[in-house]
Amino acid sequence: MSTGSGSLPPPADGALDEGSAVLLAAMETSPDALFCLAADADRPLWANARARGLEVRRGGLPELSGRPLADLVDAALRAGQTETLSGPLGTEGPMATATVRPMAVGGRPGALLVIEALAADDVHRAQQALLPPSLPMLPDVALSGSYHRATELSAAGGDWYDAVPLGKGRVALVVGDAVGHGVAAAGAMSRLRGALRSTLLGDPEPAAVLGALDAFAAQMDDVEGTSVFYGVLDAATGRVVYSAAGHPAPLVVHADGSSTFLAVTPRPPLGSLPGAPAPVHEAQLAQGATLVLFSNGAVVGLDEPPAEALERLGAAARAVLDEPGSLDVEAAAGLAGAIAEGVRRPHGWLDDVAVLVAHRRATTHEALRLDLVAVPAALPGVRRRLNAWLTELGMGEQDRVGVMVAVGEACANAAEHAYRGVEPGSMSVTAQVDVDGVLTVTVHDEGTWRPPDRDPGDRGRGLLIMRQLVDGVTLAEDHGTTVTLSFRLRRTPDEEADPHRVVEGADVVVDREGPRPVVRAGGVIDATAAEQLRIRMLEASHGGATPMELDLCEVGLFSSAAVRVVLAMARIARDESWRLVVLAPEGGVTRHVLEISGIDGLVDLC
Numbered sequence: 001m002s003t004g005s006g007s008l009p010p011p012a013d014g015a016l017d018e019g020s021a022v023l024l025a026a027m028e029t030s031p032d033a034l035f036c037l038a039a040d041a042d043r044p045l046w047a048n049a050r051a052r053g054l055e056v057r058r059g060g061l062p063e064l065s066g067r068p069l070a071d072l073v074d075a076a077l078r079a080g081q082t083e084t085l086s087g088p089l090g091t092e093g094p095m096a097t098a099t100v101r102p103m104a105v106g107g108r109p110g111a112l113l114v115i116e117a118l119a120a121d122d123v124h125r126a127q128q129a130l131l132p133p134s135l136p137m138l139p140d141v142a143l144s145g146s147y148h149r150a151t152e153l154s155a156a157g158g159d160w161y162d163a164v165p166l167g168k169g170r171v172a173l174v175v176g177d178a179v180g181h182g183v184a185a186a187g188a189m190s191r192l193r194g195a196l197r198s199t200l201l202g203d204p205e206p207a208a209v210l211g212a213l214d215a216f217a218a219q220m221d222d223v224e225g226t227s228v229f230y231g232v233l234d235a236a237t238g239r240v241v242y243s244a245a246g247h248p249a250p251l252v253v254h255a256d257g258s259s260t261f262l263a264v265t266p267r268p269p270l271g272s273l274p275g276a277p278a279p280v281h282e283a284q285l286a287q288g289a290t291l292v293l294f295s296n297g298a299v300v301g302l303d304e305p306p307a308e309a310l311e312r313l314g315a316a317a318r319a320v321l322d323e324p325g326s327l328d329v330e331a332a333a334g335l336a337g338a339i340a341e342g343v344r345r346p347h348g349w350l351d352d353v354a355v356l357v358a359h360r361r362a363t364t365h366e367a368l369r370l371d372l373v374a375v376p377a378a379l380p381g382v383r384r385r386l387n388a389w390l391t392e393l394g395m396g397e398q399d400r401v402g403v404m405v406a407v408g409e410a411c412a413n414a415a416e417h418a419y420r421g422v423e424p425g426s427m428s429v430t431a432q433v434d435v436d437g438v439l440t441v442t443v444h445d446e447g448t449w450r451p452p453d454r455d456p457g458d459r460g461r462g463l464l465i466m467r468q469l470v471d472g473v474t475l476a477e478d479h480g481t482t483v484t485l486s487f488r489l490r491r492t493p494d495e496e497a498d499p500h501r502v503v504e505g506a507d508v509v510v511d512r513e514g515p516r517p518v519v520r521a522g523g524v525i526d527a528t529a530a531e532q533l534r535i536r537m538l539e540a541s542h543g544g545a546t547p548m549e550l551d552l553c554e555v556g557l558f559s560s561a562a563v564r565v566v567l568a569m570a571r572i573a574r575d576e577s578w579r580l581v582v583l584a585p586e587g588g589v590t591r592h593v594l595e596i597s598g599i600d601g602l603v604d605l606c
Contacts, residue, residue: 001067001586007357011071011112012170012543019096020078020098025176025332026122026300027048027478028048028049029048029049029314030048030050031050031117031407032050032114032115032116032117033047033048033050033051033054033062033113033114033115033117034047034048034050034051034055034112034113034114034115035047035051035060035061035112035113035115036105036110036112037073037105037110037111037112037113038106038108038109039077039108039110039111040107040108040109042059042060043059043060043251044059044061044113045105045106045110046061051115052117054089054090054115055090055258057070058070059073061073061090061091061113062089062115063090064085064086064087064088064089064096064098064115065085065087065088066087067085067087067365069085069098069100069113069115071102072085072098072113073100073111073113075100076100076101076102076111077102077109077111077434078497080102080554081102082099082100082101082102082217083097083099083100084098084100084222085097085098086098086185086432089115089117090575095117096115096116096117097115097116098116099111099113099116099317100112100113101114103330109385111396117309118148121352123482126164126165128314130514131145131160131161131162131190132161132163133145133163134490134491135163135490135491136163136164136165136171136419136436136437136488136490136491137236137244137393137394137395137437137489137490137491138165138169138171138235138435138436138437138489139361139364139433139434139435140169140235140236140359140360140361141171141235141358141359141360141364142232142327142329142332142333142335142357142358142361142493143163143171143235143356143359144332144333144334144335144336144356144357144359144396144491145163145336145354145355145356145357146160146336146337146339146340146353146355147159147160147161147353147355148337148340148341148352148353148354149350149352150345151452153294156596157276158175158177158178158179158185158189158226158349158352158356159175159177159178159189159295159297159352159353159354160175160176160177160189160192160193160298161174161175161176161198161293161295161297161354161355161356162174162175162193162196163356163358164196164197164200164435165436165583166200166204166232167436168435168436169234169237169436170204170211170233170234170235171233171235171237171292171358172200172204172231172232173230173231173232173233173293173356173358174196174228174229174230174231174232174293174576175228175229175247175293175294175354175355175356176189176192176226176227176228176229176247176294176295176354176574177224177226177227177228177247177295177296177297177352177354177591178192178223178226179222179223179224179226183371185222186197187222188222188223188226190224191220191222191223192213192216192217192223192228192270195213196209196213196230197214199212199213203318204232205232205241205280206230206232206241206242206243206278207232207243207278207280209230209243210228210230210243210245210270210278211268211278213228213230213245214245214270214274214275214276214278215274216270216271216273217270217271217450218270218271219267220271221339223270223271224269224270224271224272225246225269225270225271225272225455226243226246226269226271227244227245227246227247227269227270227296228244228246228247228269229242229243229244229247229248229249229250229264229293230242230243230244231243232289233285236433236435238284238285238286238287238289238324238360238460239282239283239284239285240262240282240283240284240285240291241278241280241281241282242262242264242280242281242282242283242592243264243267243278243281244264244265244267244268245267245268245269245270245278245406245591246268246270246272247264247269247296248267248290248294248296248299248310248332249262249263249264250262250263250293250294251291251292251294251310251313251314252283252285252289252291252292253289253291253292253314253317253318254286254288254289254292255286255287255288255289255362255530257318257321257322257441259314259317259318260487261310262281263281263283264279264281264530265279265281265503267279269373270449280430285358286360286423287361288360288361288362289359289360290317290319290321290335290357290358290360291357291358291359291360292313292339292355292356292357292361293355293356293357293358294313294339294353294356295352295353295354295355296351297351297352297353297354298313298339298340298343298353298354298355298389299312299313299343300351300380312343313339313342313343313530315342316339316342316343317342317344318344320335320336320338320339320342323373324492326338326360327361327391329394330394331358332392332394333491335357335359336355336356336357337355339352339355339357340355347503354374354596356389361370365392365393367430367431367432368385368386368429368430368432369380369391369428369429369430370386370428370429370430371426371427371428372384372426372427373424373425373427374411374414374415374418374424374425374427374445375415376412376415377426378411378414378415378427379408379411379412379415382407382411382429384406385398386404386407386429386431386441387404388401388434389431390403390404390431393433393439393489394489394491395489395588396491396503398531399460399487399490401488401531402470402487403441403469403470403485403487405465405535406441406465406466406469406470406473406485407429407441407443407470407485409465409466409467410441410443410483410485411427411429411443413483414427414443414445414447414481414483415427417447418447418448418480418481419445420447422447422590423581425430425445425446425447426445426446426537427443427444427445428442428443428444428445429442430442433489434535436488437488437489437490438486438487438488438489439486439487439488439489440484440485440486441484441485441486441487442482442483442485442565443482443483443485444480444481444482444483445480445481446479446480447480447481448481463475463483465538465539465542465544466483466485468534468537468538468544468572470485470486471486471487471488472484472485472486472487473485475484506521506522506523506524506525506526506528506529506532507520507521507522507523507554508520508521508522508525508529508532508533508536510536510539510540516547516549517540517541517546517548517549518540518545518550518551519536519537519540519548519550519551520546520551520554521533521550521551521552521554521555522554522555523554523555523557524556524557525555525558525559525562526557526559526561526562527559527561529562530559530561530562530564530565531561531565533562533565533566534565534568534569536567537550537569538569541569541573543574544569544573544575544576545576545582547573547578547579547580548576548579548580549580549582549583550566550569550580550581550582550583552582552583552584552590553583553584553586555590556594557589558589558590558594563593563594563597566582566594566599566603567597567599568578570599570602570603571602573603579602579603579604580602580603580604581604581606582594582599582603582604582605582606583606584606591605
């Protein structure tokens with residue numbers, strides 16, 4: 001941007017102590033634009049280099065989204081609280097967020113104005129990080145969620161969706177649209193989503209939830225005016241109880257291909273009219289039918305009547321669901337994204353679009369039962385059959401690998417220990433999913449349980465590794481031994497699929513040549529490589545039963561996800577009465593990351 005006539009000169013040198021001089025130098029070279037303001041001055045008292053390069057308007061300040069930032073400063077000073085605004089800087093400048101913080105300046109009222117320019121994808125990344133990282137997987141209902149930001153970045157930032165299991169086969173479904181755009185709208189969405197989840201712990205019924213959200217929005221200026229649809233679906237029966245606040249009604253695509261919209265009673269957006277009643281409706285979602293929740297962006301249009309926009313959405317949903325194989329397990333995970341793409345205009349989305357789809361399956365996944373002889377030769381067959389069954393269930397690769405390894409350990413224990421010294425007997429494996437999406441796998445034998453040998457050369461890794469890979473493990477001895485494994489199913493992003501795949505730039509191997517196993521890691525240990533690190537450490541330590549070492553000398557980047565893995569392994573070692581040895585060069589970045597994480601007291605850091 002060009003420098004306007006009201007631009008400020010650099011700050012004059014003065015007598016500053018060393019600390020103040022360092023601070024001033026840091027502020028001067030900050031990539032953010034900084035303005036120091038006094039309430040009784042008509043122009044900023046000071047501005048850094050980035051601020052002096054901006055085109056300024058009224059009050060010696062620039063404009064954001066066509067609004068003079070002097071107005072934002074006035075509002076912050078009147079209210080005595082921080083004010084934030086996001087939008088394009090100037091007339092055609094980049095997206096930015098302006099934050100005004102009231103503060104004393106020279107003993108008189110004033111404020112600090114910080115303008116942070118946003119890269120093209122910052123808003124999108126912020127929004128994606130605040131959306132649910134996974135959706136529950138239920139046997140009777142396939143859930144799919146998708147968010148697409150507006151093509152014009154200045155319109156992006158406030159749409160959201162969520163799906164929360166409530167128990168007994170019920171799931172809460174919500175989609176909403178926060179007022180405004182940019183990071184500020186994404187932040188408002190995040191606060192409202194947190195308030196929603198907190199409310200569900202007390203009373204998940206629609207009237208109670210909308211009442212609580214309404215009261216919350218009335219106290220938060222940036223949340224007030226949010227539109228929302230909230231409903232509770234009973235996955236087993238198809239009963240839907242719901243209410244809405246200033247939000248369009250969801251679409252139902254029936255099994256025969258026809259479509260209708262749920263009936264809703266108009267009601268003001270959240271916080272707009274505190275205490276307004278929240279009319280509750282009830283509907284029935286038949287088997288084979290699909291419920292499509294969407295934000296306002298899916299039906300917004302230029303010079304398009306609302307009826308036409310809704311019909312366009314209906315046509316897009318019907319076309320997607322009519323595609324051959326669209327309701328297969330893997331394809332169903334992409335239904336929301338496909339519908340959002342279907343309402344995209346030739347020039348892109350005019351506003352954010354959030355879509356949440358709930359398809360009530362016509363058939364339920366049958367339970368698995370395998371009856372076989374408890375010998376090691378039977379294990380490959382168990383892995384193949386279980387892998388196929390879990391894949392048909394729709395489990396992602398990462399979760400599937402964890403469950404299969406845990407089940408493999410239980411089966412190996414039965415095959416190698418249950419009938420030791422006698423003729424091999426029977427072993428059964430059963431797997432089923434309950435109405436809340438909890439997978440239960442049982443491995444039963446009619447022999448005698450013997451804890452596996454802790455010698456590192458023994459193949460058995462026992463209960464410890466099972467407990468690291470699934471949510472729950474129980475063992476019962478009654479006419480044999482039954483190991484029960486439980487795992488809550490969820491749909492995770494596809495890119496996090498396989499913890500054993502080769503990650504570019506990362507190297508994680510187990511070296512068993514020395515007196516104890518050493519896991520050697522090198523390169524970039526990001527979130528995906530950290531999962532490899534977790535699996536390798538569990539393998540090397542036999543699920544935490546035996547000591548091992550971790551060599552990080554060749555690591556270039558050690559992420560917070562990797563730190564979490566090391567901390568978890570250190571706690572397991574402590575509980576098993578041994579200490580994890582971690583090798584990291586003194587003075588290096590990896591060692592510094594570990595030291596500030598407080599890990600030094602849990603491991604032997606060498």
